Amino acid sequence: MGILEVQNVNKRFGGLQALNNVNLSVREGSVHAIIGPNGAGKSTLLNCFVGRLMPDTGSVMFNGQSLLGLKPHEINQHGVSRVFQTPEIFTDLSLWENVMIASFARRDGAFRLNALGRVARDGEIRDHAAHNLEDVGLASKRNMIASTLSRGDKRRLELAMCLAQEPKLLLLDEPTAGMSRADTNNTIDLLKRIGEARGITKVVIEHDMHVVFSLADRITVMAQGTPIVEDAPENIKGNPKVQEAYLGGAHA
Numbered sequence: 001m002g003i004l005e006v007q008n009v010n011k012r013f014g015g016l017q018a019l020n021n022v023n024l025s026v027r028e029g030s031v032h033a034i035i036g037p038n039g040a041g042k043s044t045l046l047n048c049f050v051g052r053l054m055p056d057t058g059s060v061m062f063n064g065q066s067l068l069g070l071k072p073h074e075i076n077q078h079g080v081s082r083v084f085q086t087p088e089i090f091t092d093l094s095l096w097e098n099v100m101i102a103s104f105a106r107r108d109g110a111f112r113l114n115a116l117g118r119v120a121r122d123g124e125i126r127d128h129a130a131h132n133l134e135d136v137g138l139a140s141k142r143n144m145i146a147s148t149l150s151r152g153d154k155r156r157l158e159l160a161m162c163l164a165q166e167p168k169l170l171l172l173d174e175p176t177a178g179m180s181r182a183d184t185n186n187t188i189d190l191l192k193r194i195g196e197a198r199g200i201t202k203v204v205i206e207h208d209m210h211v212v213f214s215l216a217d218r219i220t221v222m223a224q225g226t227p228i229v230e231d232a233p234e235n236i237k238g239n240p241k242v243q244e245a246y247l248g249g250a251h252a
C-alpha cells in the first residue's frame with residue numbers, strides 16, 4: 001500500500017476524456033516521476049491530488065485518508081505540498097517574510113498576510129523560516145524582495161515555502177522548467193539532498209529526461225489520459241510503448 005493511492009480516476013472536460021481510469025500507487029519515501037507527451041493528463045492528475053479539480057469518479061487516498069472534497073489548504077495540512085510551474089510567492093515581500101508566512105501556515109492552516117507583524121515577532125517561526133531558507137541556499141538573500149530574484153531563485157524560494165509546511169508528500173510540477181542547465185543541475189542536487197535529509201515522498205512531473213532520470217526511482221508514463229507503463233527508470237527508455245507514445249502514435 002502506497003502513501004498515495006489513486007484508483008480508477010476519471011476526469012472529463014466537455015467532450016475530452018482528460019483522465020481515463022487512472023490507477024497509481026506511490027511508495028512512501030520514493031521519487032515517482034509522471035512523464036508523457038503534452039496533453040497526456042499529468043497536470044490534471046496533479047490537480048486532483050491538491051483539491052484544484054474534483055475527479056468525476058475514482059478515489060485519491062493519502063496516508064489512508066481520502067483527499068477528495070477537501071479544500072486545498074486542508075490537503076496542505078494533511079501534509080501534501082505542491083511546487084508550481086510558475087512560482088506562487090508574495091513578490092512584494094522579502095524572502096524571509098515569504099517563508100515566515102509559510103511557516104505560520106503550517107500551524108494556522110492558511111497563508112495570512114495580515115498576520116505578518118505578529119508572525120515576525122514569533123521566535124519559533126523566525127528560526128523555522130531561517131532553517132528552511134538555509135536549506136535551499138537562500139539564507140544570504142533573505143532580506144531581498146522576492147520580485148528581484150532570478151527565476152531559479154524564485155523557484156527555490158517557493159520550495160523553501162513548501163518545506164516550511166513540513167510536507168510528507170511534495171508534488172513538483174516541472175521543477176526545472178525554464179532554468180539554465182547549471183540551475184537545473186543545482187535544483188536536482190537540492191531536491192536529492194532534501195529528499196535524503198527529510199525523507200519526503202516526491203511526485204515529479206517533468207519533460208526534461210535528464211531531470212527525470214537523475215531523480216526518479218519509479219516512472220509512470222501517461223498517454224491520452226491513461227498510465228501506459230510503470231517501471232524502474234532503467235526499463236523505461238527501451239520500452240516500445242513509451243517510444244510510441246513519444247513519437248505521437250496512439251497507444252494500444
Ligand SMILES: Nc1ncnc2c1ncn2[C@@H]1O[C@H](COP(=O)(O)OP(=O)(O)OP(=O)(O)O)[C@@H](O)[C@H]1O
Nearest residue numbers: 013014016018036037038039040041042043044045
Ligand atoms: N480546465 C480545462 N478545461 C478543458 N480542458 C482542459 C482543462 N485542463 C486541461 N484540459 C485538457 O486536458 C488535457 C490534459 O491536459 P493536461 O494539462 O493535464 O496535460 P499535461 O500532460 O499536463 O500536458 P503538458 O505536459 O503540456 O503540461 C489536454 O487536452 C488539455 O487541453
